[in-house]
Amino acid sequence: MNLVLLGMPGVGKGTQAQKIAAHFLIPKISTGDMLRSAVAQKSELGIKASSYMTTGLLVPDELVISLILERISQPDCNQGYILDGFPRTVVQAQALEDALAKRGASLDWVISIEASEDLLVARLVNRRQCGVCQETYHLEFNPPLQPQKCDRCGGELIQREDDKESTIRSRFAVYQKQTFPLVNFYEKKNMLKRVNGNEAVEVVFAQLLEQLK
Ligand code: AMP
Numbered sequence: 001m002n003l004v005l006l007g008m009p010g011v012g013k014g015t016q017a018q019k020i021a022a023h024f025l026i027p028k029i030s031t032g033d034m035l036r037s038a039v040a041q042k043s044e045l046g047i048k049a050s051s052y053m054t055t056g057l058l059v060p061d062e063l064v065i066s067l068i069l070e071r072i073s074q075p076d077c078n079q080g081y082i083l084d085g086f087p088r089t090v091v092q093a094q095a096l097e098d099a100l101a102k103r104g105a106s107l108d109w110v111i112s113i114e115a116s117e118d119l120l121v122a123r124l125v126n127r128r129q130c131g132v133c134q135e136t137y138h139l140e141f142n143p144p145l146q147p148q149k150c151d152r153c154g155g156e157l158i159q160r161e162d163d164k165e166s167t168i169r170s171r172f173a174v175y176q177k178q179t180f181p182l183v184n185f186y187e188k189k190n191m192l193k194r195v196n197g198n199e200a201v202e203v204v205f206a207q208l209l210e211q212l213k
Contacts, residue, residue: 004111007197009120093182093186
């Protein structure tokens with residue numbers, strides 16, 4: 001099963017992708033997580049991507065396309081995968097489709113998780129992420145057991161640079177302009193399913209499973 005999750009920043013793509021991955025025993029592939037690791041390692045890709053990420057802009061297509069195509073050709077993707085944060089532009093979606101077609105493969109479903117902007121801002125400003133394993137928390141709804149410490153690995157929790165309110169607004173604008181056209185792109189191909197992301201994590205997950213039945 002090859003899946004894509006679409007949705008505005010903070011809508012819960014990462015959380016739901018993790019739950020889908022565990023349920024269907026497929027890898028969750030997040031371009032955001034991969035890029036943040038590259039930035040932390042100060043690799044060539046990380047150095048190129050860093051300034052785009054901190055200002056909430058998209059990293060150039062060619063960088064993320066080669067990153068994702070390399071990742072999905074790994075053996076652990078043979079039974080499928082769930083993409084979180086890719087594609088984010090029509091150019092990326094087309095590149096993915098072409099690369100999959102060359103391998104005789106295709107995406108199965110694209111799920112758009114949708115929620116109100118006000119709710120998303122409230123979620124994002126209270127989001128904290130482990131600097132080591134990238135597990136995410138919400139200070140109010142999903143707080144860590146010990147302040148500032150990851151329950152899973154003990155790493156320090158940090159606020160993502162791009163989760164500050166002014167950057168959040170530009171990320172929304174970027175989504176509307178560059179990523180939202182993908183909803184239409186996949187709808188026309190009869191590949192799109194929609195889920196209401198205003199609900200609690202388990203309720204959203206139940207809707208997702210229902211859609212994927
Ligand atoms: P995310 O964790 O998915 O919110 O991604 C964080 C940031 O990484 C984005 O604001 C972009 O700067 C960059 N990024 C992640 N995925 C992509 C993508 N598919 N295309 C371009 N930039 C991306």
